Amino acid sequence: MxxxxxxxxxxxxxxxxxxxxxxxxxxxxxxxxxxxxxxxxxxxxxxxxxxxxxxxxxxxxxxxxxxxxxxxxxxxxxxxxxxxxxxxxxxxxxxxxxxxxxxxxxxxxxxxxxxxxxxxxxxxxxxxxxxxxxxxxxxxxxxxxxxxxxxxxxxxxxxxxxxxxxxxxxxxxxxxxxxxxxxxxxxxxxxxxxxxxxxxxxxxxxxxxxxxxxxxxxxRRAGGISVRCGNYHSWQDGAQTQRELYENASDIDLFAQAGPATNPMKPEQAVNILDLSTIFGSSGCLTPALSWEYLQQNVPRGTKIRTIVKDSFGGSAWFDSWIDMEKEGA
Known part of the structure; x- marks a missing residue:
């Protein structure tokens, strides 16, 4: 990308x-x-x-x-x-x-x-x-x-x-x-x-x-974790937000949320969702960064995590993180 x-x-x-x-x-x-x-x-x-x-x-x-x-x-x-x-x-x-x-x-x-x-x-x-x-x-x-x-x-x-x-x-x-x-x-x-x-x-x-x-x-120098930030979605987007964040994300292996999930999800989606606050404790604006700790310590290379953060008014922002397979010997 x-x-x-x-x-x-x-x-x-x-x-x-x-x-x-x-x-x-x-x-x-x-x-x-x-x-x-x-x-x-x-x-x-x-x-x-x-x-x-x-x-x-x-x-x-x-x-x-x-x-x-x-x-x-x-x-x-x-x-x-x-x-x-x-x-x-x-x-x-x-x-x-x-x-x-x-x-x-x-x-x-x-x-x-x-x-x-x-x-x-x-x-x-x-x-x-x-x-x-x-x-x-x-x-x-x-x-x-x-x-x-x-x-x-x-x-x-x-x-x-x-x-x-x-x-x-x-x-x-x-x-x-x-x-x-x-x-x-x-x-x-x-x-x-x-x-x-x-x-x-x-x-x-x-x-x-x-x-x-x-x-x-x-x-932009290759090395470490690849990160790509997505767009912000307001609470008014509703179903469109649900589709873009979860349903149309076929390349995403794991979803991480900085807090409990608030949207209804299909059973197969709920299995792949992490609540970072439950695992690590809540750290406000720094909670999303805990997905990088999880990516490095708990999943194999090539796993792609989408981290989703909801604000206090129902809007959502997200970013994707992954470690490329070819970087394993670096």
Whole structure:
């Protein structure tokens, strides 16, 4: 496919800690209200969080609400360093000397207000651009930040695909991080749950939210995972979306969704659908990237995965990923 690009290297990191259950409290009335609304809308019994910077020295009920933000910033730098070092020496030097664009992905936008920050530099890192990463990748051309809630990573990938196919840049580095701020997580879940009307479903299980940071290096140079981004479909497309994403995808071996399937499917289709949030835990805008982890670790070469992400209003975006058979000896 002429518009496909290559994910030459990527790295993701998550907290090396346990899950902690969220408990609503009367000191945070609005947050507690959204928590209850989210549980009703998504038919779940509770919410577990794994966050960067949690400390057992903090009161248990405040542990998931007020973690130390510096660990979150360090995780993003660690992911960037791991992705860069996973390239060969020749490819690494080529990236640093080529036309390289940098895209910083964030689901929430300006979210430093939710952190206990006293440093203007750290506020700038979270709310605008992490300048230390611009230096790490020797970025001299375009750099930007993209916000798009669940679809922000795919939006950055679409931009990267256009940049590379138009030969505007040789490499595009996408760095992304997802902060599981309870107030925002509950608000988004309540909105998405109401959109698909899950209130009548049987209540079972709990949500698991995992903070993650990731770095993804794309180019048109063969190597790594082949990726092709598709179009966005609004909720109004209905049957057309169903046909394009599932029924007319004869070359797709496996479907991966960043959340439970909401559309009715044929039995043979449902067998080949992965719920990434159930397997790995939900990581907001970074959940779709977990399909690359699954592709590398759990399926044979040549398997083609279509990753589908639904926004909070019923629309869908997707991308295809595969590792070419002939790359096996590379």
């Amino acid at each position: 002429n518009d496909a690009m290559y994910l030459n290297a990527f790295a993701m990191t998550e907290p090396e800690d346990d899950f902690y259950i969220y408990y609503p409290g009367w000191l945070n009335v609005w947050e507690s209200h959204l928590y209850n609304q989210a549980l009703k809308a998504t038919a779940k019994r509770g919410w577990g969080f794994k966050r960067f910077g949690t400390s057992k020295a903090v009161y248990a009920r405040e542990m998931v609400r007020k973690p130390d933000y510096i660990h979150y910033i360090e995780a993003l730098e660690q992911a960037a360093e791991s992705a860069l070092q996973s390239l060969g020496a020749k490819e690494r030097m080529l990236l640093l000397k080529s036309r390289t664009a940098f895209i910083y992905v964030d689901a929430w936008g300006e979210s430093a207000i939710f952190e206990n920050i006293s440093s203007a530099l750290h506020t700038s890192t979270i709310d605008t651009l992490p300048k230390n990463l611009l230096k790490k990748f020797a970025i001299k051309n375009v750099s930007c930040k993209m916000r798009g809630e669940k679809l922000s990573l795919i939006a950055a990938m679409r931009s990267a695909q256009d940049y590379l196919c138009w030969n505007t840049f040789d490499f595009v580095v996408v760095c992304a991080a997802w902060r599981a701020i309870p107030l925002l997580v509950f608000s988004e879940a309540a909105l998405a749950g109401e959109a698909v009307n899950r209130r009548a479903q049987q209540v079972s299980g709990i949500h698991l939210s995992v903070e993650r940071a990731g770095c993804f290096i794309f180019s």
